Amino acid sequence: MNKEYTTWYHPYEPNPEYSKKVAYFSMEFGIHQSFNIYSGGLGFLAGSHMRSGYELKQNMIGVGMLWKYGYYDQARNEDQTLRTEFNEKHFDFLEDTGIEVEVKLHDNPYVKVRAYILKPEIFGTVPMYFLSTDVDGNDHLSRTITNHLYDRNPVTRVSQSIVLGIGGAKVVEALGGADTYHLNEGHALPAFYYLRDRGITKDQMVFTTHTPEKAGNEEREARHLNRCGFFGRTLSDDELQREMVNGGMINYTISALRMSRKANGVSKLHAKVANDMWKDYDGICDIIPITNAQNQKFWHDDKIKEAWINKDSNSYKARKLELKQELFLEVKKQTGKDFNPNVLTVVWARRFAAYKRADLLLHDFDRFKRLIHNQDRPIQIIWAGKPYPFDFDAINTFNHLVHNSKYEPNLAVLIGYEIDLSRKLKCGSDVWLNTPRITREASGTSGMTAAMNGSVNVSTNDGWIPEFEKDGENCFVLPALDYKMPIWDQDKLDTENLYKILEDRVIPTYYNQPDKWQDIVFTAMNDVIPEFTTYRMADDYYKKLF
Secondary structure, eight states: OOHHHHSOOOSSOOOGGGOSOEEEEESOOOOOTTSOOOOSHHHHHHHHHHHHHHHTTOSEEEEEEOOTTOSOEEEEOTTSOEEEEOOOOOOTTOEEEEEEEEEEETTEEEEEEEEEEEOHHHHTOSOEEEEEOOOTTSOHHHHTTTSSTTOSSHHHHHHHHHIIIIIHHHHHHHTTOOSEEEEESGGGTHHHHHHHHTTOOGGGEEEEOOOOOGGGSOEEEHHHHHHHTTTSSOOOHHHHHHHOBTTTEEEHHHHHHHHOSEEEESSHHHHHHHHHHHTTSTTOOOEEEOOOOBOHHHHSOHHHHHHHHHTOHHHHHHHHHHHHHHHHHHHHHHHOOOOOTTSEEEEEESOBOGGGOTTGGGGSHHHHHHHHTOSSSOEEEEEEOOBOTTOHHHHHHHHHHHHHHTTOTTEEEEOOOSHHHHHHHHHHOSEEEEOOOTTTOSOOOHHHHHHHTTOEEEEOSOTTHHHHOOBTTTBEEOOOOOTTSOHHHHHHHHHHHHHHHIIIIIHHHHHHOHHHHHHHHHHHHHHHTTTTBHHHHHHHIIIIIO
């Protein structure tokens, strides 16, 4: 058996700046289109981090889950509405390490967890270990734990956390252990409980919180988790009492913040929001800002990059035209519509969650109709994204957009929003529309890679945007509203402000002042690189968190 399978191994000598051994736990990683085991932004972020860790020669490994059916595959019903499909995945580029550990789940103390390695030469990442319970010798239910990312069954979800956390920690032990254990969100929280009992100190545990959304900060009944094996052993009543909050609950985020030496939010604004969210709980560690970023080498189109470096607007425009045509071939393939590459093209594409407001433009439907039917200054709009497969409100929003775009020649709703389509949308759009309610988007990284490829951000002033924005110079930003205002009022004002920006500033600049538009495009690239690339971010994690 090769030593890289069973020992802490890198195909390079780690850079002395990054010599500390770090194990990075994440429920999802978005690394490459062919390895589709991710849901959205959390995975894209983690995947970019793993790529930059490799490029900077960091002494880090990734620990994730090998999802047999991935998240889900998007398809269409007969009327073009969304259909969710669960198709088995096969990844021949993964190799069995031979490392197999056991975890206790519920009343079964011998659930086997097998580790598979993604070697660095495959996609240019640090070594990554993916865990599966689909192992000979496990009973049927145990084998299904690693079937679906974010399984809808709450008991299975708890089991997934135990497999990633405790199973992952045992795999890291088998590799020789780590100096620092990092949880990318709270899903792998059982790792901290297990490691604490093994003598791993608070100084060795760090945590990243990614969202202020309640659903993203899991909270479950403490006694139930104790029965499930969540803590690595059965806690006594007194021990369990010390872990409880909110009347007998375990909040994954609070527990992780209490056990960590330090934690981080994923933008400066989010760190403020997170510190305020959790300040009333005892024992919370400091939450510092380390703003999310994306891997430039992976996402930045080479010809766009060359044109930007040389400040060659003609080369940029020629390449942008090619990229728009590539995107519009996808539009034609999916919808039969023939988009015009000379027309201003707006894209809204990300996870479909209510606070992100995919349908904000439709809130003033009369104005929406006037916008899309304006023949003097035409516009094309594309929506894409993935609702959670059992979030029927989000699926209804997706379908609402499908119905309203079906018979409009300049509107399209695309399926298959994964890495390849994301790249086409970012490269082929003129405007990247981002409409979350303020303070609800912790970071939001899609606009970073859009800016790298010449798509101008039009956004509410949330997440990473306050650190980037120069309104009218590198993007267009909606006036900030009081986030405590009723949601209906926020949506109404944001809709009015969005239309005002589009009608009075964005569209006239694109059509009447092409030189100014080009300046905005290049200024945005200047401002997003290197500040919002994962070279900066991966360096920050080592120097500020690890």
